[in-house]
Amino acid sequence: MAEIAQAYNRASFFGNPLASSPMNIGPHSLANRVFAAPMAGVTDRPFRQLCRSFGAGYAVSEMVTSRRELWNSLKTSRRANHEGEPGPVAVQIAGTDAAMMAEAAVYNVERGAQIIDINLGCPAKKVCNKWAGSALMQDEPLAVAIAQAVVDACAPHGVPVTLKMRTGWSREHRNALRLALAFERAGVQMLTIHGRTREQGYGGCAEYETIAAVKAAVRIPVVANGDITSPEKAREVLAATGADALMIGRAAQGRPWIFREIAHFLATGEHLAPPLVAEVRRALLAHLEDHYALYGEFTGVRSARKHIGWYVRGLPGGDAFRTRMNTIEESTAQFAAVAAFFDGLAREADRLPRAAGVAADVVESEA
Numbered sequence: 393m394a395e396i397a398q399a400y401n402r403a404s405f406f407g408n409p410l411a412s413s414p415m416n417i418g419p420h421s422l423a424n425r426v427f428a429a430p431m432a433g434v435t436d437r438p439f440r441q442l443c444r445s446f447g448a449g450y451a452v453s454e455m456v457t458s459r460r461e462l463w464n465s466l467k468t469s470r471r472a473n474h475e476g477e478p479g480p481v482a483v484q485i486a487g488t489d490a491a492m493m494a495e496a497a498v499y500n501v502e503r504g505a506q507i508i509d510i511n512l513g514c515p516a517k518k519v520c521n522k523w524a525g526s527a528l529m530q531d532e533p534l535a536v537a538i539a540q541a542v543v544d545a546c547a548p549h550g551v552p553v554t555l556k557m558r559t560g561w562s563r564e565h566r567n568a569l570r571l572a573l574a575f576e577r578a579g580v581q582m583l584t585i586h587g588r589t590r591e592q593g594y595g596g597c598a599e600y601e602t603i604a605a606v607k608a609a610v611r612i613p614v615v616a617n618g619d620i621t622s623p624e625k626a627r628e629v630l631a632a633t634g635a636d637a638l639m640i641g642r643a644a645q646g647r648p649w650i651f652r653e654i655a656h657f658l659a660t661g662e663h664l665a666p667p668l669v670a671e672v673r674r675a676l677l678a679h680l681e682d683h684y685a686l687y688g689e690f691t692g693v694r695s696a697r698k699h700i701g702w703y704v705r706g707l708p709g710g711d712a713f714r715t716r717m718n719t720i721e722e723s724t725a726q727f728a729a730v731a732a733f734f735d736g737l738a739r740e741a742d743r744l745p746r747a748a749g750v751a752a753d754v755v756e757s758e759a
């Protein structure tokens with residue numbers, strides 16, 4: 393027990409109300425230290441805003457390519473749209489060429505980015521075939537040259553640069569520590585580490601020793617990421633890594649209130665009650681309205697299905713409802729069906745069952 397207590401005390405913000413334990417990235421003060429991870433195809437502006445409203449202290453955008461010819465594409469311009477987003481607006485960029493990455497950083501700064509995050513974490517083929525994302529960890533000089541070029545390009549704008557990476561390329565090549573020190577020297581102001589190697593994809597389990605080693609070696613803030621699916625796991629990861637903050641990805645899909653659940657548990661050691669069905673209904677319907685507004689009728693209805701499926705996961709009748717969702721092709725009908733599903737649920741119980749939505753599916757990145 394003493395060992396566990398000691399480990400918890402090592403975790404720098406355990407026992408402090410996270411809401412009153414802000415953290416800075418450059419000039420930006422973040423509301424707390426429980427962050428939403430960037431997930432291409434998931435953490436668009438509506439979802440990021442939802443996570444923020446449910447207590448995420450910070451949310452990074454889906455990655456934007458450094459390839460100039462794609463900047464005017466609908467996908468990239470949607471990703472670069474930050475209308476109404478609470479600051480700081482953080483844009484993640486991915487690419488393989490230092491000059492192009494520097495140019496992409498400035499392009500996004502000119503469109504409202506207040507923090508630029510470099511993606512060295514994504515294992516998606518589309519990214520890795522071009523040696524971007526986590527594949528860059530294999531080419532240390534190039535990875536550091538990219539970080540330096542982006543830092544130098546952002547400095548005149550007063551925009552801090554952060555970076556997200558994995559623990560290494562493969563089990564035999566876990567170079568996060570060496571790279572972290574080099575990135576710190578290059579002027580990167582915060583590092584997020586997903587506790588898997590590139591080779592692992594999303595398989596196996598995240599490990600936290602490498603994150604702890606990086607945290608012990610650098611002076612800039614370190615954010616621990618990977619497989620944090622519950623308040624208890626959040627506390628464990630903090631204790632194991634001593635990280636300055638936590639980042640949550642898949643477990644927030646369909647369960648954006650996980651941020652406040654974790655923040656509350658870390659601050660008090662007690663669990664919040666599951667959310668009221670009425671609150672979830674309101675949040676999901678507001679999410680759908682924002683989603684349709686960003687994507688339009690055709691794409692909006694289709695891309696909303698995965699979010700709806702995540703929300704109803706583990707709920708009574710959720711599986712059948714998800715199947716039915718796939719046959720509905722109009723936003724008004726989709727919206728009404730979701731409202732009716734949660735009205736039915738509200739007649740049965742005030743609050744969501746505790747296990748609802750807990751299993752975080754391992755999803756292939758759509759990046």
Ligand SMILES: Cc1cc2nc3c(=O)[nH]c(=O)nc-3n(C[C@H](O)[C@H](O)[C@H](O)COP(=O)(O)O)c2cc1C
Nearest residue numbers: 429430431432455513586618619640641642757758
């Ligand atoms: C669908 C999906 C898309 C992702 N897209 C990105 C991305 O664009 N940039 C990035 O750095 N990481 C991306 N990731 C990785 C997540 O940010 C995170 O590091 C990973 O999911 C591990 O955290 P988790 O276990 O909390 O989900 C993505 C993950 C998923 C599942």
